[in-house]
Amino acid sequence: MRALLSKYAEKLERTGLAAPGSILFGGRDDSVEWVGDGPARPLLEEAFERLAVCSLLLFRPSEPWSSMIGLLAGQGGGPIRPSDCESLTFLHEIPVAPGMDAGILAGLLGRRRSAIVPGPGIAAWGAVSPEQAFVSASSVCFACFVKFMADYLDALEAGRRPPDPWRRVVEAVREGAGDFPCGAAGGMELAAGPFRTESEVRAAIAEAGARTVESGLVDSYFGNVSWLLDGVLYISQTASSLDELQGAVDACPLDGSSCAAITASSEYMAHVEALRVTGADGILHGHPRFAVIASLACGRPSCPDRGSCHLRCPHGRHAGGVPIVSGEVGAGPSGLYRTLPPALMGCDAAIVHGHGLFAAARGDFRGAFGAMSGIERACRAEYFDRVDRACADSRT
16 A cells, blocks of 8 residues: 555656645555655544545645646635536536635545645545545646636636736746646657557557656546557557556457457547548547647637537637547537547547547557647647737737
């Protein structure tokens, strides 16, 4: 247990999400183990005893997440409601504790996966593993970054001037606060194709997933990777971490001779249809922050369809040089397997509203990885161009 707690505590610091030395992480196995110490530990220990969970995490986020979360939490005392579809599905909402009290914290965490505490801090639990607490906590950071930046741009483009503390945070992000390499690892470092054997495919998928995480093109464990070889789709398992895909890739024969697709990614059908329509070899899917923000901050704050954009959008939109489409996980009329494949024809990449970026891979994953990195950089540049234009318009 201590090794697992240390692994995910170190991962929070390595990814820049947690302020160094701020992590308290408890895990229950035969006995209770703790990583980290500090004045909040007795309170966390008491809350832990009240919860029927395996692990409990508390830490102070680094900048810019700390300021973003503090400003979002201070808007009205209610919960923070994510604006991206994946966080809405996974987190629903992020409650905000009015004070540091073990009973209040345990009550909030008894209803949700995570909570914001004064400081600000992020508390999260795992039912069976410390990894689940890490996933929830990193998901909170992603959700708050996306919401903060999208809300700021929406306000500017609607003619409202956000408070100066918000502007200062956005300018800090412009200057590089919280930046990841965004593809700086280089697509050419990925294995060159063609992949002729199952072992080569599995290794390439694991490598592409790890590079996507290392380059900041996905947070938490969201995203998936697939490759088609000899009528078998190899695809990352649902809820698998993209940087730990060894042993977490399912082989799904497309002739229906196996039920392996049951444990495969929830976007299995979208991958199958996208490959069928495009003739590509694989799909790389991540959640680059500014690509997601671009899909949410549409520049139409008074649009009557706002709020159902993930199901349908009457406006043809682009960001980073690729189309933005609606689509939800599943096989319904608005399912990704219907909306994504046509969007990938002709450009091999598309952003799904509030969800993330899908890139088609041909020959190997180098082109798809390079496309995802380049699109995210373009979306970032477009975001700040829109901020500047909106600020200029407000002065005229």
